[in-house]
Amino acid sequence: MALDATFYALVGLILFFAIIAYLKVPGMIGKALDARAEKIGNELAEAKRLREEAQSLVAEYQRKRKDAEAEAASIVAAAQREAEMLTAEAKQKTEEYVARRTALSEQKIKQAESDAINAVRAAAVDLAISAAEKVLASKADASAQEALFKKALGEVKSRLN
Numbered sequence: 134m135a136l137d138a139t140f141y142a143l144v145g146l147i148l149f150f151a152i153i154a155y156l157k158v159p160g161m162i163g164k165a166l167d168a169r170a171e172k173i174g175n176e177l178a179e180a181k182r183l184r185e186e187a188q189s190l191v192a193e194y195q196r197k198r199k200d201a202e203a204e205a206a207s208i209v210a211a212a213q214r215e216a217e218m219l220t221a222e223a224k225q226k227t228e229e230y231v232a233r234r235t236a237l238s239e240q241k242i243k244q245a246e247s248d249a250i251n252a253v254r255a256a257a258v259d260l261a262i263s264a265a266e267k268v269l270a271s272k273a274d275a276s277a278q279e280a281l282f283k284k285a286l287g288e289v290k291s292r293l294n
Contacts, residue, residue: 153159
């Protein structure tokens with residue numbers, strides 16, 4: 134048998150496998166691979182848990198957003214109702230104010246008309262009295278004046294009793 138390089142390569146390979154088997158390298162490699170697989174499995178489980186947590190947070194925030202939108206819509210609706218009420222109330226108060234002012238103005242106008250009519254009547258009465266005095270003074274003599282005075286005095290006495 135000739136000892137050539139192939140033989141030494143075969144012996145080296147067998148020794149290499151024997152040392153690897155003696156040092157239990159395949160078991161260590163298996164353990165390392167099992168540990169790595171377990172680590173990857175844990176990381177996947179953690180990622181799945183984080184994903185589910187993120188999905189629940191997204192759902193919660195979407196629900197909160199919908200609730201906030203609904204609340205904002207109700208606030209806007211309440212504000213619109215309040216604005217409409219205030220507008221109606223202001224319109225009613227304005228109409229009442231205008232009606233009061235109109236009534237007050239009409240009352241003042243009627244009072245002014247009444248005062249003017251009374252002033253005209255008083256002036257007419259004064260003028261008529263003055264004219265009657267002048268007419269009576271020019272037409273009546275002393276005896277006629279005395280008779281009219283006694284007649285007027287008698288009427289006054291009869292009305293007072």
